């Protein structure tokens with residue numbers, strides 16, 4: 001597993017929103033510790049609302065945890081680390097007033113990359129994600145899948161050693177995400193980046209990950225970590241193999257109870273909220 | 280008329296329109312705390328429920344809380360900030376009056392330009408106590424009621440009829456939009472020529488000006504009803520009446536209400552405007568009369584009075600609009 | 607017979623596919639109605655037929671002082687518009703970007719925006735005199751509020767994810783404004799410019815009509831008092847056409863800068 005030096009170290013991270021006693025008080029993340037090795041792809045999977053995005057944002061320096069520490073490549077995280085970490089968000093985060101190409105170049109502009117270098121890198125990543133012909137389209141003119149490819153291209157163009165992906169294909173249909181998953185596996189096998197990938201799809205997790213961390217219901221903490229021992233890039237045949245199915249079933253059993261718990265939790269919260277609103 | 284949708288399950292009269300009718304840009308209503316939001320058409324609408332998150336998180340929070348979710352502040356902090364802005368508002372108003380007072384008493388600004396605020400206050404009390412404003416107020420309100428009744432009836436009727444066919448929408452909507460961009464106050468001399476200096480010219484001008492926002496919004500409202508709603512209602516066997524009552528009207532009414540509010544505000548504005556420019560009576564006329572007589576303190580008092588009336592009326596209408604949209 | 611019917615059908619068909627043609631017909635019908643009314647129904651002291659108005663446009667502009675008056679009014683409009691946009695943009699950005707300022711002053715702006723400013727028109731004349739200054743000032747106060755309000759709105763309703771994503775890529779505060787907040791605001795800024803232009807037109811023309819010692823206001827009053835509806839209609843018509851054209855130009859610009867929103 002974690003054979004080489006850990007690229008990301010998460011130590012006893014706890015996070016809550018709001019102060020105790022307030023209505024919006026939420027314990028989003030229980031004490032969580034986690035190492036991600038250099039070059040590893042780790043999937044986070046868990047019931048919705050269990051704090052996966054929170055953890056990812058904390059790792060990326062977009063939020064400071066209520067307590068606990070995060071180290072990225074040996075340095076404690078104090079804020080965003082644009083040179084080390086690139087994000088792909090679930091929501092469409094392309095700037096709608098820029099074309100695909102402009103979007104990709106803008107990220108590099110923020111980091112002071114020279115103009116010629118920007119053009120070269122943009123061409124490279126556009127080709128890599130297969131969007132060459134759409135360089136001059138606006139995001140509104142693209143399908144959801146193409147938009148996420150563009151967001152991925154933007155993240156790749158920053159040439160960071162670490163990539164944090166928060167349900168990047170969450171809003172896409174099953175078939176599109178299958179194809180994107182296969183392409184991603186190929187791309188990432190070439191780049192050997194360290195990746196943390198949040199997903200709610202069991203299949204996607206098994207197909208992409210070196211290890212899958214299963215979260216418990218809120219306040220989330222890691223319930224179990226499952227290794228997927230299969231070389232990259234993963235072939236489409238892997239998805240139909242017995243090994244894949246077995247791993248997938250194992251994940252399903254682990255998750256099932258947690259998801260039930262989460263659903264009950266949220267409907268209880270809804271009832272409580274409805275009660276206070278009526279009062 | 281346009282298109283060949285003969286085999287559509289929906290009778291042509293109630294086809295959802297696919298034209299690109301956009302409601303005209305609407306000035307915000309005066310309802311307290313109304314947020315403003317720009318809709319893709321470039322028009323903007325008031326009364327959006329919650330103001331969006333501040334673009335820059337405040338310095339202290341920047342390192343931390345800029346979560347992908349909108350940033351909500353703890354309740355205590357919110358109330359502190361609200362109190363702070365109330366304080367600033369109060370300070371601003373007090374400062375304004377103080378500057379006014381000092382300018383008129385100490386800094387030697389000509390009394391004929393700027394009367395003492397205390398004198399204005401006395402005059403305002405006198406106006407209210409003596410009730411001398413009643414005739415002018417009555418004139419203005421009667422003109423307003425007549426003008427608005429005319430434009431609302433005409434605008435909604437015509438707008439509805441036009442919205443029944445995508446073809447007529449395509450014919451008339453750009454026409455109305457073009458006319459809407461003319462400052463119709465230009466035609467005031469003509470209205471005076473035709474209708475004289477009395478209330479008739481005010482009513483006619485007010486009705487003409489407020490007609491356009493109403494008709495344009497009515498067309499946009501009825502013309503924009505989502506085809507899916509219509510098909511869903513039809514699939515459940517809704518009659519024409521049911522379709523109108525339970526689908527078209529509720530779907531269109533928010534936009535129409537906005538049009539009515541805009542029509543009301545513009546009618547009020549143009550009536551006071553035309554009273555100012557050419558008339559024999561009414562609140563606008565009274566102000567001009569006092570200006571010509573150089574009775575500054577009394578004129579200021581009337582200005583305050585008229586603005587208070589206008590703001591009150593506009594606020595009532597905005598509230599009604601908001602309530603109508605909620606239902 | 608059959609051919610005539612076919613031709614008629616194709617005419618109807620052509621009409622059905624070209625709403626603009628029908629629109630022209632509607633306009634023509636209205637003009638015809640006006641023509642008939644003016645020739646046969648209404649006293650010529652009050653209304654003259656459109657044909658006559660158009661034929662004597664040259665006479666309107668030949669009237670001594672009219673070209674200068676138009677020029678003056680255009681000058682006032684231009685200056686007022688530029689000022690309203692510049693001031694509105696600056697204030698809108700300050701109000702929109704600073705939460706405390708926004709919460710404190712935006713309600714005041716909205717209140718001022720929906721106040722009938724005509725009531726203080728006499729004050730403008732008293733303060734700024736009867737020259738161009740008062741008209742420009744009155745135009746600015748009418749035009750500035752829609753610009754402020756749309757700029758504030760444009761700065762406000764930005765999806766938070768876009769700011770988060772820019773921050774994650776290392777955008778500085780200035781870059782955040784330059785590349786995220788500002789471009790997001792541009793389309794609504796143009797919408798505001800269009801509303802602002804309507805406001806400026808209204809303000810300047812109101813002041814012109816009120817003062818009427820120079821500029822357009824003088825001549826509309828003159829033509830009205832002389833019962834010369836031909837010239838009056840000609841002058842008003844030209845100004846109305848101008849307003850339509852200007853509005854269309856700004857709307858074009860608005861659509862151009864908002865093209866990323868749809869398509």
Ligand SMILES: Nc1ncnc2c1ncn2[C@@H]1O[C@H](COP(=O)(O)OP(=O)(O)O)[C@@H](O)[C@H]1O
Nearest residue numbers: 017026028048049050051052053054055346348
């Ligand atoms: N900014 C916030 N303010 C208050 N509560 C939040 C905020 N962000 C997330 N939460 C809450 O924290 C919990 C975890 O959220 P999140 O990390 O987004 O979950 P996940 O990504 O696993 O679905 C959820 O219950 C969510 O409602």
Ligand SMILES: [Mg+2]
Nearest residue numbers: 052053054166
């Ligand atoms: Mg999430």
